[in-house]
Amino acid sequence: MTDSPTKPMTAEDVALDLERAIHEHRLIPGSKLGEDEIGEVYGVSRTVVRAALQALAHRRLVELKRNRGAFVAQPTVREAREVFEARALLEPRTARSAAVRMTDEDIVALQAHIDAEHAALHAGDNGRALYLSGQFHIEVARIADQSTIEAFITELIARSSLIIALYWQRRAALCESNAHHALMTAFAARDGDRAEELMKSHLLDLVSSLDLSSKASQPQSLREALKASG
Amino acid sequence: MTDSPTKPMTAEDVALDLERAIHEHRLIPGSKLGEDEIGEVYGVSRTVVRAALQALAHRRLVELKRNRGAFVAQPTVREAREVFEARALLEPRTARSAAVRMTDEDIVALQAHIDAEHAALHAGDNGRALYLSGQFHIEVARIADQSTIEAFITELIARSSLIIALYWQRRAALCESNAHHALMTAFAARDGDRAEELMKSHLLDLVSSLDLSSKASQPQSLREALKASG
DNA sequence: TGCAACAAGATCGTATACAATCTCGTGTAC
DNA sequence: GTACACGAGATTGTATACGATCTTGTTGCA
Numbered sequence: 001m002t003d004s005p006t007k008p009m010t011a012e013d014v015a016l017d018l019e020r021a022i023h024e025h026r027l028i029p030g031s032k033l034g035e036d037e038i039g040e041v042y043g044v045s046r047t048v049v050r051a052a053l054q055a056l057a058h059r060r061l062v063e064l065k066r067n068r069g070a071f072v073a074q075p076t077v078r079e080a081r082e083v084f085e086a087r088a089l090l091e092p093r094t095a096r097s098a099a100v101r102m103t104d105e106d107i108v109a110l111q112a113h114i115d116a117e118h119a120a121l122h123a124g125d126n127g128r129a130l131y132l133s134g135q136f137h138i139e140v141a142r143i144a145d146q147s148t149i150e151a152f153i154t155e156l157i158a159r160s161s162l163i164i165a166l167y168w169q170r171r172a173a174l175c176e177s178n179a180h181h182a183l184m185t186a187f188a189a190r191d192g193d194r195a196e197e198l199m200k201s202h203l204l205d206l207v208s209s210l211d212l213s214s215k216a217s218q219p220q221s222l223r224e225a226l227k228a229s230g
Numbered sequence: 231m232t233d234s235p236t237k238p239m240t241a242e243d244v245a246l247d248l249e250r251a252i253h254e255h256r257l258i259p260g261s262k263l264g265e266d267e268i269g270e271v272y273g274v275s276r277t278v279v280r281a282a283l284q285a286l287a288h289r290r291l292v293e294l295k296r297n298r299g300a301f302v303a304q305p306t307v308r309e310a311r312e313v314f315e316a317r318a319l320l321e322p323r324t325a326r327s328a329a330v331r332m333t334d335e336d337i338v339a340l341q342a343h344i345d346a347e348h349a350a351l352h353a354g355d356n357g358r359a360l361y362l363s364g365q366f367h368i369e370v371a372r373i374a375d376q377s378t379i380e381a382f383i384t385e386l387i388a389r390s391s392l393i394i395a396l397y398w399q400r401r402a403a404l405c406e407s408n409a410h411h412a413l414m415t416a417f418a419a420r421d422g423d424r425a426e427e428l429m430k431s432h433l434l435d436l437v438s439s440l441d442l443s444s445k446a447s448q449p450q451s452l453r454e455a456l457k458a459s460g
Numbered sequence: 461t462g463c464a465a466c467a468a469g470a471t472c473g474t475a476t477a478c479a480a481t482c483t484c485g486t487g488t489a490c
Numbered sequence: 491g492t493a494c495a496c497g498a499g500a501t502t503g504t505a506t507a508c509g510a511t512c513t514t515g516t517t518g519c520a
């Protein structure tokens with residue numbers, strides 16, 4: 001069972017797996033992503049690993065340093081602010097559209113999503129809970145039926161996961177679930193105005209739960225902490 | 231002068247060159263982008279060409295068909311609407327921020343941009359005029375000092391160029407320059423409200439200058455025109 | 461004559477090999 | 491003892507080779 005004859009993975013498969021690992025905080029910002037190492041894990045050559053890393057780099061999830069290798073990205077305080085400003089521009093309006101277009105099936109699916117989120121939280125699997133929490137926002141964008149904006153939001157969600165890993169100050173553990181639940185009531189009522197307003201304040205709450213005080217714990221990666229002070 | 235000893239280009243160089251060619255309509259939607267052919271043109275191997283094509287594919291500028299090759303993307307009517315809806319969400323607010331942050335140097339640079347746009351138009355170089363017209367929007371985003379949103383807008387501008395190539399219905403030739411000039415007056419006055427409103431209506435004008443009547447000239451690529459009717 | 465199966469050519473997908481660059485330990489000079 | 495320089499090892503950047511898949515022209519059969 002150690003080296004079973006699995007069929008080879010494609011570059012997209014590797015990228016998706018790495019992305020989820022990052023999203024679930026099994027890979028923390030600053031982690032080195034060696035090409036040989038990853039290739040050995042997934043049983044593919046460096047060619048496909050490189051394609052996967054380039055795809056993730058384009059979405060700002062990993063940083064490619066020439067002749068140095070790939071590392072899980074470490075968003076700066078500035079980038080963190082930018083990501084949430086972009087979300088503030090995109091998501092409230094998208095939530096409004098979603099509320100209007102929402103079908104009964106969509107509501108069932110969304111509620112199931114929230115339930116899974118709660119279950120993961122109760123099981124102590126914070127990584128998965130965080131992942132599902134992000135997927136909720138992506139689901140909303142999908143329901144809004146705007147695939148271009150959905151792609152942007154998907155990228156912003158993934159980057160938000162990195163930001164949370166770096167700047168989260170543990171206050172209340174599950175403030176998010178409440179916000180998502182409140183959004184559900186607006187969706188169920190097809191109340192676009194309320195959905196937009198709730199999403200807006202939800203994002204503001206998220207930002208205020210971060211410590212973006214400039215001198216926050218940014219480095220995270222070995223010697224670069226010292227190199228940066230020079 | 232045919233095969234001079236130029237230094238090898240990197241994948242990013244190739245991607246930038248291809249992107250500009252697409253932006254200036256020297257490569258039209260649906261064009262086949264063979265790996266060997268491009269590699270020979272730029273004097274690099276398929277490895278770097280593939281990296282460039284993958285980068286462009288991630289930005290929806292080219293479409294990658296498995297075992298078929300890369301083609302300049304052909305946005306559908308639906309995608310065209312989505313792109314301009316995303317721009318409507320991002321650009322007006324960005325123009326407002328830009329107006330507030332605008333420095334005198336920024337204004338000079340923007341004005342030079344518009345002048346170059348006019349010059350290209352007078353010289354009959356419509357491709358370059360279109361390219362500069364897009365760069366104006368990107369410049370505004372840069373001045374707003376929001377690099378994340380700037381990246382999104384940059385992608386949307388590039389896709390807009392493809393959309394214009396497919397769906398533009400020739401009415402007035404230079405309605406854009408006027409809109410950009412009007413924006414400049416708002417910028418010069420640091421009038422955020424007016425900049426936001428002008429950008430909003432500018433984007434609406436752009437959409438209304440397109441023919442997105444569903445049965446518009448979409449196919450453009452040989453047999454797929456017939457295959458789609460089956 | 462029309463259709464289908466087959467084969468040759470071309471193009472892409474992946475793996476591997478080699479070159480370039482960086483890291484880091486070691487040695488030597490001051 | 492410290493600082494600089496050199497070199498071995500490791501890792502990435504690029505090119506090339508080979509296999510898989512698709513296109514397309516040809517041939518044989520109904």
